Amino acid sequence: MLDKVKSPLVTERKKSIYDPTQEGLIYPEIPVFDNFESERLHRKQRLVAACRAFALEGLDYGFAGHLTIRDPEHPELYWTNPMCVHFAQVKVSNLILADHKGMVLEGKHAINRAGFVLHAAVHEAHPDIIAMCHAHTVYGTAFAALGRPLDPISQDAAAFFEDHVVIKDEAGQVAVEERAGLAVCDWFKGVKAAIHQNHGLFTASRHSIEAAAFWFMALERCCRQQLLVEATGHKPVMVPPDRSRYSREHVGSEYIGWLHFQPIYDHLAKTQPDMFA
Numbered sequence: 006m007l008d009k010v011k012s013p014l015v016t017e018r019k020k021s022i023y024d025p026t027q028e029g030l031i032y033p034e035i036p037v038f039d040n041f042e043s044e045r046l047h048r049k050q051r052l053v054a055a056c057r058a059f060a061l062e063g064l065d066y067g068f069a070g071h072l073t074i075r076d077p078e079h080p081e082l083y084w085t086n087p088m089c090v091h092f093a094q095v096k097v098s099n100l101i102l103a104d105h106k107g108m109v110l111e112g113k114h115a116i117n118r119a120g121f122v123l124h125a126a127v128h129e130a131h132p133d134i135i136a137m138c139h140a141h142t143v144y145g146t147a148f149a150a151l152g153r154p155l156d157p158i159s160q161d162a163a164a165f166f167e168d169h170v171v172i173k174d175e176a177g178q179v180a181v182e183e184r185a186g187l188a189v190c191d192w193f194k195g196v197k198a199a200i201h202q203n204h205g206l207f208t209a210s211r212h213s214i215e216a217a218a219f220w221f222m223a224l225e226r227c228c229r230q231q232l233l234v235e236a237t238g239h240k241p242v243m244v245p246p247d248r249s250r251y252s253r254e255h256v257g258s259e260y261i262g263w264l265h266f267q268p269i270y271d272h273l274a275k276t277q278p279d280m281f282a
């Protein structure tokens with residue numbers, strides 16, 4: 006038996022304002038693992054669920070989009086969705102394990118080259134980042150054309166206040182060269198999300214693929230809401246900076262992203278059991 010695996014899931018047992026004060030009620034618990042095999046399977050299942058959730062949200066665009074989670078035992082390697090497989094068809098058995106050079110070490114499918122370029126560069130530059138999500142979405146990409154950050158127009162949008170960046174480097178040029186990955190990876194220091202101008206959205210998590218996936222869906226939703234508000238022609242009322250920071254601290258953390266993903270995971274596990282195949 007291996008020593009207790011020290012993963013962010015174990016070390017960050019952060020509680021939130023939502024924790025029930027009453028004993029004995031059903032409430033999600035962050036899992037603890039005593040071996041790499043169980044933690045690896047857990048991460049792969051959640052990665053698949055994240056892909057299935059993206060499919061439910063209509064975040065697919067042909068073969069574009071890639072989600073990654075580091076292997077718990079070999080953090081220099083990461084699991085990702087296979088190239089040219091629809092998010093709705095991703096399952097545990099068709100995931101691929103790749104290194105930072107884009108070499109597939111496990112799995113039969115090819116890797117998305119643009120995916121490995123950007124993710125590998127960020128994963129390599131930021132050892133603390135364990136999961137990332139990227140897709141070419143309707144509202145995120147539309148908002149990215151404006152080249153500006155999201156405004157705190159709601160409590161939900163405040164979750165991203167001072168916690169995302171707009172990347173202008175390599176904007177609009179398909180990122181298949183390794184140089185492109187290196188140009189954008191510096192920006193991910195200490196933030197959970199990035200809007201890549203003329204391209205789309207990225208999220209990064211130091212906690213879990215569940216947090217990265219939820220915050221990605223949340224960011225897409227916030228971009229949609231801001232575009233809707235701006236389309237009215239009226240100037241929205243902003244949440245003031247101090248309240249935005251308060252909201253971000255309480256409802257914008259990695260743990261809260263993980264917690265938000267739990268009902269999504271449970272729903273998928275019940276309705277799409279083939280994802281475990």
Ligand SMILES: [Zn+2]
Nearest residue numbers: 119139141205
């Ligand atoms: Zn892309």
